[in-house]
Structures are given as structure tokens and as C-alpha cells.
Amino acid sequence: MGVKLKGTVxxxxxxxxxxxxxxxxxxxxxxxxxxxxRNFGRGSIVEGSTVEFEVQDTDKGRQVSIIHSLDVxxxxxxxxxxxxxxxxxxxxxxxMVPARVKWFDKSKGFxxxxxxxxxxxxxxxxxxxxxxxxxxxxxxxxxxxxxxDGPRGKMAGAVHSWDxxx
Numbered sequence: 001m002g003v004k005l006k007g008t009v010x011x012x013x014x015x016x017x018x019x020x021x022x023x024x025x026x027x028x029x030x031x032x033x034x035x036x037x038r039n040f041g042r043g044s045i046v047e048g049s050t051v052e053f054e055v056q057d058t059d060k061g062r063q064v065s066i067i068h069s070l071d072v073x074x075x076x077x078x079x080x081x082x083x084x085x086x087x088x089x090x091x092x093x094x095x096m097v098p099a100r101v102k103w104f105d106k107s108k109g110f111x112x113x114x115x116x117x118x119x120x121x122x123x124x125x126x127x128x129x130x131x132x133x134x135x136x137x138x139x140x141x142x143x144x145x146x147x148x149d150g151p152r153g154k155m156a157g158a159v160h161s162w163d164x165x166x
Contacts (some may be wrong), residue, residue, distance in 0.1 A: 004068070005030070009049045012037075014106075014136040021051055021064065030055055031063040040067040041163025044135040072133030088131045089157040091146040096160065099145045104137040111137065113145060113156065122147055123155035132159045 005023055007030060012019025017034040030053075037045060045051075050071040053064045097115045099122060104111030109126035122145060129137065137143065141162075148157035 003055050004052070005055050006050060006052045009045050009047050009051065011047055012045050012135060014044050014138065019045070021053070023055075027062065029062075031061060033063065036064050036067060040070065041161045042070070042134075043138050043141050045070070046072065046130055046133050046135045049133055070133070088128060089148045091148065091157040094146040094148060094157060096144050096146055096158075098162070099143050101137045101139055101141040101143060103139050106136045113137075113143065115145065115147065120154060123150055123153065124159065125155065128156055129159055134159060 005025065007021035007023040009032070010020045010022045010029060012032060014034065019032050020029040021032055023030055032045075032051070032053075034043075037043070051064070051067055052069040054066040054068070055062050056065040099113040099115045101124070102112040102114055102121065104124055106126070111124045112121040113124055114120065115122060124137065129135070137159075143162055144160040145156045146158035146160075147154050149155075
């Protein structure tokens with residue numbers, strides 16, 4: 001077993017497959033590898049999120065070995081006005097449905113997913129992903145959506161990790 005710590009995501013790059021956590025213990029940053037994040041049920045994570053984890057010392061420095069919990073960074077200190085400004089819809093009472101990412105282009109800021117047993121495209125917007133703690137999605141990744149009617153059809157009003165739905 002490693003030592004249990006809490007840190008904040010400094011940055012995470014899905015293309016590179018790793019990122020770093022800031023820890024206030026004076027020993028420097030801790031490497032977070034994409035495989036460890038995937039073992040927790042996530043393909044990406046946004047900067048500023050808080051992670052409770054176990055760390056192990058390696059020849060190349062400290063690395064996260066297991067993630068125990070994740071608190072997504074939130075910019076909404078001013079309440080629901082800011083949420084509405086970014087176009088994040090109210091999904092209270094909206095059914096959660098399993099889906100798979102068809103494609104997502106981080107540079108364009110959008111992509112599409114398909115709900116299980118349906119070929120209908122569900123629009124995925126970068127701001128919605130960020131709001132729910134994702135920085136990117138990979139084609140084929142399993143997720144859970146709360147689908148709402150958008151200005152041009154069905155869109156994800158909320159995106160959740162496949163493995164972390166209670």
C-alpha cells in the first residue's frame with residue numbers, strides 16, 4: 001500500500017497520457033498516468049480538480065498508484081447565473097442513459113455520442129464536459145448522459161463517468 005494524499009490537478013493531457021497533481025507536502029508534484037485515471041473510470045480530468053489518492057515512489061519520482069476519490073473543479077462560485085451563462089442546462093429529474101462516444105475533437109470543442117441501442121447522435125459540447133470534470137473524451141469511451149433538447153436537436157446536458165454512477 002502507498003501513502004494516502006490529497007492533491008489538485010495541475011494539468012492533464014489525454015494525448016500525452018499523463019499529467020501532474022500539486023501536493024502541499026514539500027516533495028514536489030506527483031505524476032498521474034492515464035491508466036490510473038482509467039482504472040478509476042475516467043478518461044480525462046480538468047485542472048483544479050481535487051484528488052484523494054495513494055502515491056508510490058519510483059525511480060522516476062512519485063506517481064499516483066490508486067485514486068480513491070475525485071472532486072471536480074467548479075467555477076460556479078456565483079451560483080446558477082454563471083451556469084446559465086455557459087449554457088449548462090438544468091438536468092434535475094432527467095434520466096441518466098448509457099452512451100458511447102462516437103467522436104470528440106477537443107480543438108473544435110464538440111463531438112457526438114450515441115445512446116445505447118440508438119443511432120441518434122447526441123451533441124457533446126466542451127463547456128458541458130468541463131462543467132462535469134472532463135477535459136476530453138476518446139472515441140469508443142463509455143459514458144453516462146443526461147440528454148436534453150438543444151437548439152439544434154438532442155444534446156448532453158450532463159456527462160458522467162461510466163464507472164462512478166451510484
